[in-house]
Each structure stands twice: as C-alpha cells, then as structure tokens.
Amino acid sequence: MSAAVSQTQPRDLKAMRVTKETGAGVLRRKTGLRRSAQVKHGMAIKVSLWSRILVWVVFIVAFFYFVVPALWLFVAATKNAGELYTTGGFEFAHFRLWENIRNLFTYRGGIFARWILNSVIYSGFGSVITALVSAMCGYALYVYEFRGKKIIMGALMASLLIPATVIAQPVYLLLIQLGLGNTMAGVLLPSFVYPFGVMLCYITAQSSVPKEIIEAARIDGAGEFRTFFRISMPMMMTGLATVFLFAFMQSWNSYMMPLMVLDDPNLYPVTVGLVDWRNQSSSVAALGTLTITGAFVSIIPLILIFLATQK
C-alpha cells in the first residue's frame, strides 16, 4: 500500500508528502470520506494488509450475524409447514410466498390486517398525540415562569429513571380500576406520558424558538395559543419529528402493556397477535407458517423506511 502514488490534489505540501508515503490519497479517493482524519489534515498512518483483511472478516461475520437471519425469514416465508421441516434452511422449495401472504390476510376473517391497523393506530396516531402533549408541556416550561414549574421539572427528571416494565403492572392495576381494561384507550392513554419527549421538546424550544419572536407575536396581538400553534410549533418541527420517531419505535415495539391490558384478539397489536399464533403453532402446524409470513410482512415496511432514511 505504501508505494501507491496519489493522483489527487493534496491541499498542502505536508499532505502531499504524507499522501505519497502512505497511499492515503488512494484511500481518500476510493472512500470519498469527508470527516476522517486523513482528509481533514492530510495525515494517515500505515494500514497493513493484515488489518485490512481482518476488518473485512469482521464485517463479513457481522453480515452473517445481523442480516442473514432476516434473509432466512424471507426464505422461510416462501414455504409451507411441511417444507419448513423437510428442506434446508436457505434452500427454496416451491415459491409459496404469495400463497402464504394470501392465507395470512384471509385467516380468521383477515385478523392480521386488523392487527396491523391496530398497531398503526397505537403507534401512528398515539405518537402524534404524544408529540403534541410533549411539545405543549416542553414549550410552556421554556416560555413561562409559573408556580409548580420546578416541581414538574423535578418530576420529569425523576421519572426518566423509572423503567417502563416496572411501571406496567401498576398501570395495569389502575386501568382495571378505571374500567379501561381490554380497551384501545387503555393501551393508548398511558403511552401519551413520555417524560423523555417533554425534555426533548424543552431543549428544542430553547434552541429553536427565540423569545423575542414570542414577544413580537404578543405585541401584534396574537394570543398565547395562537402564538404556539402558528409560530412556535412550526419552528420546533425537527424536535417534534424526533419525539414522534422515538415514541413510534417504542410503541411499535411495545408488547408487555398490550399483553396485560387486552383480552380481545381484535384489539391486539401485531406483536401480541404474532406471539399468540406462535404459542398455538405447536398444536396447529399451519400457524407456524403464518407466524413466519406475518413476521416477515410486518418488518418489510420498517426495513424499507430504515434503508430509505439511511440515504
């Protein structure tokens, strides 16, 4: 590597010397790195062939560990219950993916579609409300001085330490007493309480809404709420989107709360529904295939969104 001659234009003499010695220019040209040290300062250290090979091996192993199981899910989703056991894990039998998907969406009157819809309601609608509730509170904590502000701030900090699973059982007890057991509201309402989101909105308001603007809006005669919804909230949008995303992922992943609160399969989110099928699959073989297909179908949109946001 050290003999490689750079064809790029080094920014200064020092960089040229180092580049010629180490081949950093080649490295830079191939990778197009912007942030790494050798571009910024024209410095790089020798990279031996062995460490290069080692890095490749590490990431090939990482690919097998992190990605291949998800690929297996795809292969398994193309098989029926019998083929799942008789054929090799990564070997295609008859390609039954469409057949499996059709079965998935017709089983028990299309209950899987219902679960997807429920998950979208719990996570999508729920997280919009969560973001709004958090934004209003975080904004007020930043803009106003009022009695009880310190108590709210203290309670927020303290509640960040309370793990969700620990609070789930007490919330469940209360929901039962309020008559909210086995209802959508019982899953949704507790999810609106998101102290981390309030903190994030408070920080966002601090950094993105200048108090001069709020004052200007007041002089122009806008009421406090109008100022918030028309002027401040649009300025906080980046932070709100972050809160929405975090809340969405948390609630999309949520399993314990809906499992405790819900009895009616029609109200299940996808997670609870799939585990329910999985539990029955030991007695009903067809449910094994449906579970695999359902798991595969449910993660496809997430993986696509994930890959899209990486660019």
Place this chain on the structure above:
Amino acid sequence: MTATTRLANPESPSGSVSSVKSFNTAKPIQGAPERKPRYRSTPAPYLFVAPFVLLFVVFMLAPMVVAIYQSFFTVKRSGLGFTGGRQTLFAGISNYLTAFHDHEFMTSFLRVLMFGVIQVPIMIGLSLVFALLIDSTLVKFKKTAQIIVFLPYSVPVVVAAIMWGFLYQPGVSPIVKGLKSIGVTVSFLSPQTVLWSVGNVTTWCWVGVNMVIIFAGLQSIPQDIYEAARIDGAGEFRIAWSIKIPMVMPSLMLTVLFSIIGTIQLFNEPSVLQSITGNVTAKYTPAMAVVNVTSQQNNQNLGAAMAVITALITLVLSLIVSAIQQAAAKKEARS
C-alpha cells in the same frame, strides 16, 4: 388556583422592550438586587402543561401510589369459589415476605444478574468494537458497515425473538441442521443454554443502537487530537485504546446504564421463547414473575409487592452505576 405569570421585570417602565431583555437573562446577575417578578394574570402556562401533567398524574404517579398501597393489602376469599365474598384486608408486609420467600422470584434476580454480568459486557464490547472500527481509517465502507450492524433496530424485539425462536428450534433451524450434518449436536433450548439463547436475541437487537450512541460520542472528539497522536507515532490501535475509549467513556457508561436497566426489565425475549421450550419457566425473570402473579395467578397484591421490589432494585442499581460514572468523571477531571 391563582394563575399568575411572570412575563416582565418590574423595574421597566414599559413592558415590551425590557421584557425581551429579561428573557435573555435567565438568572439575576450575582450581587444585583433580587428582582421581584411582576405577575401578569394568564392561565396559558397551566393550560399548556395541563394535558401532560394530568396524564402524568393519572398514569405515572397514581399507579405507583396504587401499587405501593395494594402491596400492603390482601384479598381474602371467604366461602366457596366464585360465590364467596371478597374481603380486602390489611396485610402489613406479608406480601413482601411471600415475595422474598418465593424461591423462583428470588432466583429470577440471580438469573438476570448473571445475564447482566455476561451479556451486557459482550453486547457493549461488540458495540464499542464496531463503533471504533467504523470510526477508524481502516474501514472504507462506513455507510454499509453501519447499515449492517444497525439493521436489527428496525425489527421489533418480539418479532426478533419469534425469528430466533425458529432458528433455535430443532427441525426448522438451519443452524442446528447444518451443524448436525457435520456431526455436531447443539441444543439452544436446554436448561443450561436457553438463557444465552435469550441473551443472543438481546445482543442481536441492541448492538446497533448502542453502537450508534458510542459512534456519536466518537464523532464529537476533535480530530486534531488524532493528528497530534500520529505525529507522536501512535498507530490506529493505540489511538483507539489511549484516546478514543477514554474520551468516549461518558457515552459508554450511558449505554451500560441503559443496558443494566434493560436487563432487570427483561421480559419480551424470554416470554416469546416460552412458546417453544418449557425451560423458560413462568417466573424466569422478575418482570415475568410480576406479570405471571398478577395475570395468571390473579394475585394483584403480591404482584404489586413484586413490582415494588423490582423497581427498588432497579433504582439502587441505576444509582450505583451513575455514582461510579460520576466518580470516574471526577477522577478524569482531576488528572
């Protein structure tokens, strides 16, 4: 309730201009006379915080109070079965004594402790290695490498547990089948191995997230430090060991804290694996014990006591970790 709001300081003759000034100074300057706030009567701040505060009180504060209250009571069923009356009696600490004498519940703490001691270092270690590699000059394909490690984040933990469940299940699993064909018999679901199979699902799900947190820490280190180190003749490995790891310590401790809290809460992965093996018992982890006692055994009072115990242990552990963190930060600051 008197809804009063401080919007401007009293010394100013007219509100608008100086109130802008008062906004900019969050705290009065030291030595300056204490300013008395002028309150303008407006309910706005209370209306803004009302939804959150109300929800917080009902779904965070009240449940804790209810749980602590319920943990000191017990329901006596007199008469036969469902026809008998229910009587709620004060039970003192008897629920707590029952919980402490519940061998399975106590074992579950030891189990997650053992899990935490082994799984957390492995997971954080892997996250650190990947973050350092991607941050170093060794890796050219940074974006692809990040996507590979972070991809499992888009798979919900429950779905990941279902997926790995199939990959552990003899008959279906390509891993078990593959190893069998070369004469190696493995069981991922035996009483000895199943805990580590659970740990593998957790690792698979969370290495990426932890890597991103550590990587963000690495990115904020000023690059000039590396240049100085290179002039001094330090190699990539030396830079990682002597500069990057110490400087990324706060992020690293944060991931450790989150992981420890996550370990005590362990619920999703083991309860999904219950569907394929009897070796994950009903009270395998503290959280599973709480749910089992509350929902299946229908003993909400004992469940509440167990939840309180779990919460307290979590709190103590979090405090210990953050104390260590602060001690380390102080030591860092002194040296």
